[in-house]
Amino acid sequence: MNLQKYWENYISINLKSNKPWYFGLEDNWWWGMSKEQFIEEAILRKFRKTYRMEFGGGLGDVFLQIYRNGRYNILRDLHEEERAHIRIISHNPYCRELFDSHPKHHLFTIETFDYWGIDDDKFFRNKHNIGHFDRIHIKKDTNFEFYPSPKDKEVLNNIDGKFIVMSAIAGVENKSFPIEITESILDVCRDINIQVVGVGKNYVRNGKGQEINLEDYGFPSLVDKLTVSGVCELIRKSSGVICCHSAVNILAWKMRKPQLLLYPQYIYDEFISKKNEWAEGVDYPETIHGLFNSYSKDMIYGLLQIIEGFKTT
Numbered sequence: 001m002n003l004q005k006y007w008e009n010y011i012s013i014n015l016k017s018n019k020p021w022y023f024g025l026e027d028n029w030w031w032g033m034s035k036e037q038f039i040e041e042a043i044l045r046k047f048r049k050t051y052r053m054e055f056g057g058g059l060g061d062v063f064l065q066i067y068r069n070g071r072y073n074i075l076r077d078l079h080e081e082e083r084a085h086i087r088i089i090s091h092n093p094y095c096r097e098l099f100d101s102h103p104k105h106h107l108f109t110i111e112t113f114d115y116w117g118i119d120d121d122k123f124f125r126n127k128h129n130i131g132h133f134d135r136i137h138i139k140k141d142t143n144f145e146f147y148p149s150p151k152d153k154e155v156l157n158n159i160d161g162k163f164i165v166m167s168a169i170a171g172v173e174n175k176s177f178p179i180e181i182t183e184s185i186l187d188v189c190r191d192i193n194i195q196v197v198g199v200g201k202n203y204v205r206n207g208k209g210q211e212i213n214l215e216d217y218g219f220p221s222l223v224d225k226l227t228v229s230g231v232c233e234l235i236r237k238s239s240g241v242i243c244c245h246s247a248v249n250i251l252a253w254k255m256r257k258p259q260l261l262l263y264p265q266y267i268y269d270e271f272i273s274k275k276n277e278w279a280e281g282v283d284y285p286e287t288i289h290g291l292f293n294s295y296s297k298d299m300i301y302g303l304l305q306i307i308e309g310f311k312t313t
Contacts, residue, residue: 003046007039029109049082051075052133056089056115058171059228059247062098064277067254070140075104077140084108087133091115092171092247094201097228101147142254152230155222156237163195164307165234165241166214167248174264175244181262181295185242186217188300197238198223199231199248239307240286242300245271245278253281258306260299261289 011021021035029045030038051074055062066072075084086108088095096112099105116124125131148156166185168177177185189196198214198221214221226234235241235251240258243249245267252259259281263272268291271278281287288302 003043004039007042011035011039044081045083050085051078051082051136052085052087053136054087054089054133055095058090059092059095060250060278062088062090062092062095063247063250063254066098066144067142069136069138070142071136072098072144073140073142074136074138075099075102075108076145078104078107080107082107085133086110087130088112089115092201094228097149098146098232101149101152101227101229103147146229146232146236148230148233149227152226152233155225156230156233159197159220159222159234159237161195162239162307163197164189164303165238165243165248165252166196166198167200167241167243167246168198169200170244170246175246175267177244177262178292181292184295184297185300186214186219188297190217190219192304194304195219196242197221197234199226199234200224201228240303242303250278253284253287256281256284256286258286258303259284259288260303261287262292262295262299263289264292 014021014023017023022030022038030041033041053071053074055065057065078084084104084107086096086099088110090112091114093112096110099108099110102108113124113128113130168182168185170176186196196214196217196219198219200223202224222231222234231248232251235248235257236255238257240260241248241252242260243252243262245261245263249259249261261282272282272289275282282289286306288299288306290299
């Protein structure tokens with residue numbers, strides 16, 4: 001029996017038994033469809049190519065993963081008859097914003113789960129009835145275009161000229177800038193007339209550092225005003241970034257943006273000293289970095305010397 005005949009027979013049995021035509025169907029992708037639409041889509045799903053991708057950890061980890069082998073551009077190159085199944089397991093609730101405004105979003109199935117650790121992986125996969133996706137053996141370029149939402153574009157249109165993106169607050173408090181460092185950086189940038197644009201997202205995770213309102217210093221704050229894709233586009237347009245060890249830091253390295261990175265001792269011990277993938281850009285010539293207790297105003301002037309076109313007098 002071919003697939004069309006199978007589903008026609010399945011529906012016929014349900015109807016003859018005075019049951020809804022869809023009785024016994026699993027999942028929910030068929031909700032709202034007619035019988036005819038369901039059969040057509042079921043046949044397509046059987047034979048169409050579906051790319052299955054899983055991303056997990058924090059937003060910085062997700063950035064590392066989408067750049068690995070250019071996986072994000074698999075989505076760019078999808079054909080209309082193809083599909084993508086995207087699974088996100090993260091403690092950052094905004095990761096899916098990387099996909100929500102994508103022009104091929106209509107070809108995606110996106111599922112999200114709260115983060116769990118490696119030791120709990122088997123338990124939670126059994127709980128949610130999900131397995132591991134097969135590895136995708138495809139390499140794409142990493143010339144990414146991110147897709148801000150319409151609201152993002154309105155906000156971004158109000159930011160022009162040269163500017164530095166500042167991300168002083170991380171998802172966990174001890175990675176965030178001490179408040180006195182943030183105040184010093186803003187004082188210097190204000191005194192030498194360098195525009196700073198603040199970014200970030202407010203969400204609950206193990207406590208976060210104290211946020212300073214950049215508007216009190218005469219700078220625009222876009223905290224909670226942009227999606228993740230909007231922040232990506234802002235970083236792309238920027239002249240450089242000043243940040244803690246965070247998703248902004250990781251993305252700025254991927255984009256090869258001039259960067260001033262400051263971090264606590266444990267970040268140095270776990271990542272910077274080991275020069276692993278979470279510290280891949282520490283030796284880039286456009287990166288200035290150091291411990292919180294080594295911060296000085298000279299670091300800001302050094303960053304500005306790297307950024308062409310800025311005048312500090």
